[in-house]
Amino acid sequence: MTFHILISDPLSEDGIYPLRQANGVNIVMETNLTPEQLADRIDGFDALIVRSQTQVTRELIEKASNLKIIGRAGVGVDNIDLEAATEYGIIVVNAPDGNTNSAAEHTMAMIMSMARKIPQAFHALRNQQWDRKSFVGVELKNKTLGVVGFGRIGQEVAARAKGQRMNVIAYDPFLTAERAEKLGVDFGSVEDVLKVADFVTVHTPLLKETKHLINKQAFEIMKDGVQIVNCARGGIIDENALYDAVKSGKVAGAALDVFEQEPMVDFRLLDLPEVIATPHLGASTFEAQESVAVDVSMDVVSYFTTGTVRNSVNLPSVPKEIMKKIEPYFDLSERLGTFLTDLIDATAEEVTVRYAGELANMDVRPLTRNMLKGMLKRHLGKQVNNVNALYLANQKGIVVTEQKTTESKGFTNLITVEIKTAEGIRKAAGTLLNGQGARIVKVDDYLVDVVPEGHLLYVRHNDRPGVIGRVGTLLGQENVNIATMQVGRSIVGGDAIMMLSIDKPAETSSLEQLGNLEEIQGVTPINL
Ligand SMILES: NC(=O)c1ccc[n+]([C@@H]2O[C@H](COP(=O)([O-])OP(=O)(O)OC[C@H]3O[C@@H](n4cnc5c(N)ncnc54)[C@H](O)[C@@H]3O)[C@@H](O)[C@H]2O)c1
Numbered sequence: 202m203t204f205h206i207l208i209s210d211p212l213s214e215d216g217i218y219p220l221r222q223a224n225g226v227n228i229v230m231e232t233n234l235t236p237e238q239l240a241d242r243i244d245g246f247d248a249l250i251v252r253s254q255t256q257v258t259r260e261l262i263e264k265a266s267n268l269k270i271i272g273r274a275g276v277g278v279d280n281i282d283l284e285a286a287t288e289y290g291i292i293v294v295n296a297p298d299g300n301t302n303s304a305a306e307h308t309m310a311m312i313m314s315m316a317r318k319i320p321q322a323f324h325a326l327r328n329q330q331w332d333r334k335s336f337v338g339v340e341l342k343n344k345t346l347g348v349v350g351f352g353r354i355g356q357e358v359a360a361r362a363k364g365q366r367m368n369v370i371a372y373d374p375f376l377t378a379e380r381a382e383k384l385g386v387d388f389g390s391v392e393d394v395l396k397v398a399d400f401v402t403v404h405t406p407l408l409k410e411t412k413h414l415i416n417k418q419a420f421e422i423m424k425d426g427v428q429i430v431n432c433a434r435g436g437i438i439d440e441n442a443l444y445d446a447v448k449s450g451k452v453a454g455a456a457l458d459v460f461e462q463e464p465m466v467d468f469r470l471l472d473l474p475e476v477i478a479t480p481h482l483g484a485s486t487f488e489a490q491e492s493v494a495v496d497v498s499m500d501v502v503s504y505f506t507t508g509t510v511r512n513s514v515n516l517p518s519v520p521k522e523i524m525k526k527i528e529p530y531f532d533l534s535e536r537l538g539t540f541l542t543d544l545i546d547a548t549a550e551e552v553t554v555r556y557a558g559e560l561a562n563m564d565v566r567p568l569t570r571n572m573l574k575g576m577l578k579r580h581l582g583k584q585v586n587n588v589n590a591l592y593l594a595n596q597k598g599i600v601v602t603e604q605k606t607t608e609s610k611g612f613t614n615l616i617t618v619e620i621k622t623a624e625g626i627r628k629a630a631g632t633l634l635n636g637q638g639a640r641i642v643k644v645d646d647y648l649v650d651v652v653p654e655g656h657l658l659y660v661r662h663n664d665r666p667g668v669i670g671r672v673g674t675l676l677g678q679e680n681v682n683i684a685t686m687q688v689g690r691s692i693v694g695g696d697a698i699m700m701l702s703i704d705k706p707a708e709t710s711s712l713e714q715l716g717n718l719e720e721i722q723g724v725t726p727i728n729l
Pocket residue numbers: 276277278297300301304349350351352353354355372373374375404405406407410411414432433434458459481482483484485580581
């Protein structure tokens with residue numbers, strides 16, 4: 202049998218030697234196809250290997266009736282419709298480590314070029330202007346670099362910046378005080394970072410949560426004269442807001458490798474002398490291109506020869522016989538993870554999942570991974586699945602433990618998730634009620650009965666007469682319909698909670714008003 206592989210973006214020839222060496226493969230390299238031509242060409246191929254140019258859309262996937270694996274020679278999988286690939290049973294693999302170094306070096310090159318106005322000076326010189334006055338720069342030494350997104354590349358950039366004797370402050374939802382100390386950086390919230398940084402560099406994926414993370418409001422809290430870098434993904438910085446911030450003088454320099462639309466169509470930012478740019482070259486080194494091509498080629502060969510891969514982004518790997526028994530709990534596990542993550546405004550350090558009842562006699566590792574997927578997807582987005590969730594959690598320094606007991610205190614099965622953060626331990630427990638679907642039955646030490654779906658509000662309050670009525674009245678005035686409400690309390694007159702299920706998400710202003718009501722201690726929206 203021949204395995205047909207289409208490579209549709211330029212890949213290092215040295216990097217694809219694992220493919221060239223494999224028996225029974227037919228490699229076709231066609232790197233100049235239009236989307237329409239690719240759609241006409243794709244059918245019949247077993248594997249598609251791309252970089253960031255090829256858009257692997259649902260339409261393309263639907264035309265690829267033989268496709269089994271998509272290889273992304275790089276990190277970001279935002280050019281691949283993962284949902285469609287998963288839906289069609291196509292494994293997506295990437296090369297998460299191969300270009301980390303090059304991307305970090307490019308970021309440093311951009312910071313230094315921007316700080317010393319090297320591209321601008323070269324441009325003038327090339328136009329035969331010997332101008333030594335217009336290009337006075339700033340030193341990096343003793344300046345503060347703010348790193349937003351402290352994963353592989355963010356950490357490598359920080360290490361290099363420290364070599365330039367910069368102070369580094371970072372924000373990442375997975376960064377704990379302990380890890381920050383170990384890595385020799387300060388840490389704080391995004392606001393903390395933006396407020397104190399002389400240079401800001403972003404290294405997050407592009408997700409719903411990170412789209413326009415650096416916007417008008419973010420620029421407003423930055424120091425006057427801040428310099429900003431984006432070598433991660435276009436769209437993390439709002440380009441219109443950046444334009445205005447540079448124009449107003451708030452931002453003294455911007456260095457961009459990536460853009461909201463690529464290839465670039467709006468060149469307005471480049472009219473500004475403070476802006477320097479490269480056309481998405483962060484990973485464009487011989488070393489990185491060879492390394493990502495080797496990694497992805499090896500996974501494609503491994504899939505073809507053994508059916509296994511190393512860097513899966515979406516592979517569901519649940520043994521069939523286990524799957525059948527535990528499948529009904531998949532959704533509940535994931536929702537418990539998301540529920541607790543929304544509830545907790547702190548970095549998870551340890552996660553314990555307790556399985557009580559019949560589940561204690563089964564291999565529940567896929568459920569734990571699904572719970573982690575629910576937990577991590579808030580910050581890592583689509584790249585998390587039940588295959589890579591545990592790996593990603595470990596990579597973030599989260600210690601994950603499973604515990605089992607056959608005693609389940611009145612429930613056939615009970616799953617309790619406990620998350621430890623620097624602020625303490627929070628927990629939620631859920632079960633499947635016979636014929637009535639999933640329920641969250643305990644939040645911390647309060648007994649509840651909540652369907653884990655839709656929009657929920659978790660309200661902490663003092664157990665006093667009239668509080669529940671005031672909450673209902675205010676939400677009514679704000680046109681928020683309450684579908685269900687649960688109340689739990691520790692002791693009469695003590696701390697209490699309300700769990701409300703509402704028909705649509707409450708506006709921020711409504712939540713603020715709710716939080717300001719007498720006897721209310723706090724309000725947390727949860728969206729499942
Ligand atoms: N310019 C290029 O050519 C190039 C090359 C390689 C990678 N990249 C891009 O760089 C980015 C980072 O890559 P990586 O390998 O370091 O990924 P990574 O997954 O190791 O790190 C990303 C980090 O961002 C954090 N994050 C998620 N949401 C956040 C938020 N709201 N605020 C702050 N942090 C948040 C995650 O917790 C994670 O630690 C990706 O977008 C990738 O596609 C670009």
